[in-house]
Amino acid sequence: MKFNLGLGSRAWRVSWERVAAAAAGPRAGGGALGGRTQRVSSPRPGRRGSRLSRALPLCLSSGGGGARALPDCAGPSPGHPGARQLAGPRAMEQTYGEVNQLGGVFVNGRPLPNAIRLRIVELAQLGIRPCDISRQLRVSHGCVSKILARYNETGSILPGAIGGSKPRVTTPNVVKHIRDYKQGDPGIFAWEIRDRLLADGVCDKYNVPSVSSISRILRNKIGSLAQPGPYEASKQPPSQPTLPYNHIYQYPYPTPVSPTGTKMGSHPGVPGTAGHVSIPRSWPSAHSVSNILGIRTFMEQTGALAGSEGTTYSPKMEDWAGVNRPTFPATPTVNGLEKPALEADIKYTQSASTLSAVGGFLPACAYPPSNQHGVYSAPGGGYLAPGPPWPPAQGPPLAPPGAGVTVHGGELAAAMTFKHPSREGSLPARAPRPRTPSVAYTDCPSRPRPPRGTWRERQADPGAQVFAAAPASGARRTRGQAARGGTPRQPPGPALPLASLNFGF
DNA sequence: TTCGTTACGGTTGAA
């Protein structure tokens, strides 16, 4: 049993715990959920119960045929003191998912499943307001806003890549060149070295060391490296690539499907489910949007939404074949995307064709794929709004007048926009996003911020920069301006005839 | 009521 419905959701229970925590002192509670701990929400547990019971149909399977071992993998990583570490039955309840105020299920720290992300974008394209999308999908409006903003910005629904480290820029080759420059001109300044590294193509603007780094190299390394050490002699690559990690991060979609279409070892608990977001980029799809949108439908068909009795899955993503970045199989790629990898959404029990139209939302874009899509422990249905069927059978309250939810492929194609690189214009140089703690950065893409061209994005697809828009009009708005809805909505990207899109296959 | 913003606790993966 994942959630203790009798007590209400974990999220709400935590809110109550925060009351005591707040009384005990600031941040004493350290709630596991996001949100500000110093504020205490006003939970209404009485109402929550019934809502949750609708919200969590599939999370309630108490093992059944799939009684799975929860402990070792769930939730917090070992070694993270701040992570949840609960013992006993309660840990079993609280390890895998939480319920937000809307009754939606989420996994803290993990991206929403792509199917949900896709649906957010699709609904928005159909003219449904974000607030309605938020309610319908039971995703926080901040998240909806973020996903839509990102989609408008990049054309991608995918989350960013999580984890990892920025590769060192002071590669042996760079050090060697610095040394050469210094030896050639002992009076050279660090900034001159930097310019020369750029001019000589040793580095590009993304990975050129800072002046301070060069100074440090000059101070710490060059002196002691007058003679090339064994490391450099032996490990110096024949031709140092400008972006040395390109080969690693170039669309590292792991794939659960072999190039022949054969399922690769999916976890025994994931019946026929691809282990990764991987959706064919065939577009337009022959499938109706009701199928595309009808995630619930396929969930129901597969039983995932109905409680998943007997549906077992590994709570640990790492246990699922093909979802981990380091295990990228060498598969043919199309536009840098592994074609077989684009065939199903992770963890969603669905046919590969169900979301075949999703390709239009997936990059080739500024966002590098990662291994993180759909790492939810629960089958995707857990994230879908339970309760009234979705889409509603009749005049959906969320649908714009005259816009039925059941839209067929052609209509969807018209309804959805797709940002084409050539229409987006080229990007200005992207500076790596600073992470200075003193800078109150936000994840919200709508805030003016350095473009999302992180090193990883560039490694994934340097040419994809064109997908990312320039920082939104450069107009930094004050918080007061941004609030109250005074900001005009960013228009959707230009809709392109699908025929004009070159997917390369 | 809507929505942009942001603090927060969390996960992840390379170093």
Added chain:
DNA sequence: AGTTCAACCGTAACG
């Protein structure tokens, strides 16, 4: 093997 760090995440709440 365990830790650190810097990416990212979604939620909750403010304004």
